[in-house]
Amino acid sequence: MAIVKLTPSCKDYLWGGSRLRTDFGVQSSLDPLAEAWVLSCHPDGPSYLPDGSTLADYVAAHPGCLGTDCEKFEQFPILTKFIDAKNNLSIQVHPSNEYALKNEHQYGKTEMWYVLDCEPGAFLYYGFDHEVSKEEFAERIKNNTLTEVLNAAPVHKGDCFFIPSGTLHAICKGIVVAEVQQNSNVTYRVYDYGRVGADGKPRALHVEKALDVTLRTPPVKHDFGGHLARCEYFTVDAKNGDFDGVADEKSFVSLLITDGAGELTCGGETVPVKKGESYFLPANSGAYTVKGQCQTLVTVV
Incomplete structure (x- = not known):
């Protein structure tokens, strides 16, 4: 089987909306x-194959299916999501591997966001607008003035943000993104607009x-050599229309259809594909x- 279609696990966090269902066909x-x-x-949220087994089951049953570049990782290296922020997400930060392994017994999280759609005037928080001290950071969290010193970045469809571990960030209301991240579910919230849970x-x-791990500086620019994002865990590209690629011995290929419809051919098999679908x-x-x-988001390790 050269083409594996995946069905997602879904989350009902309080800031979500309905666009993943209405616009992306998520069931x-x-x-x-x-x-x-x-x-x-x-x-915490596995992807499923058509027969009801998980992607983790498939990986365990097919040694080598992840490729030689994944052999250095103890676990599946990445996690990809659609995120619909109808309302603001909490202002948060993810720790480094070293800190997370010591304190949470799982890996840290570096991630990237690719903006699929947004309302006019939408923005997100991405690092600080100037360097602040640890004391000022703590004081602003305490007195609810943290947003005054954050870098509020306007967003447009097709924008990409690379978020190394330690970068304070938040997706704000009216934005839909595809997120590619390290395989981790460790998040430290520092501000949540006073909301209550279920x-x-x-x-x-x-x-x-968060005070331990946050880089209290403006974000730095990155050169990914023509890719949307690139780090030791993932390389991501956006493709529009027809394209060819190779799933070689080095890495599996993740294909996420972010708009439109078409067909995917691999290993003598051809399948129809459409917006919202994920293929391994x-x-x-x-x-x-x-x-x-x-339009396709292509991720390899």
């Missing part, structure tokens, strides 16, 4: 529908840990082709 009864984990081996209590903050091509599947009026 879920959750309301709100905040996230769809479209490529995941994480136990239990009627304020959602937990993780201020002390095992390493060594060989040449593949995507044809049609579609």
Whole structure:
């Protein structure tokens, strides 16, 4: 099997909306529908094959399907999501591997966001607008003035943001993104607009840990050599219309259809593809082709 179609696990976080269902065809009864984990081996939200088994089951049953570049990782290296922020997400930060392994017993998180759609005037928080001291950071969290010193970045469809671990960030209301991240579910919230969870209590903050790990500086520019994003865990490209690629011995290929429709051919098999669908091509599947009026997010390790 050279083409593996995946079905996501979904999340109903309180800031979500309905666009993943209405615009991206995600099948879920959750309301709100905040996230769809479209490529995941994480136990908190696995992706599923058509027969009901998980992607993790498939990987375990097919040694080598991740490719030689994944051999250095103890676990499946990445997690890809659709995120619909009808309302603001909490202002948060993710720790480095070193800190997360020591304190949370899982890996840290570097991630990237690719903006699929947004309302006019939408923005997100991405680092600070100037360097601040740890003391000022702590004081602003305490007195609810943190947003005054954050870098509020306007967003447009097609924008990409690379977020190394330690970067304070938040997707704000009216934005839909595809997120490619390290395979981790560690988040430290520092500010949550005073919201309460389903239990009627304020959602937990993780201020002390955030103070430990946050880079209190403006974001730095990155040169990814023509790619949308690139780091030791993932290389991501956006393709428009027809293109060819190869799933070689080095890495599996993740294909996420972010708009339109077309067809995918690999290993003598051709399948129709459309907006919102996620496909996994095992390493060594060989040449593949995507044809049609579609947009595709391509991720390899």
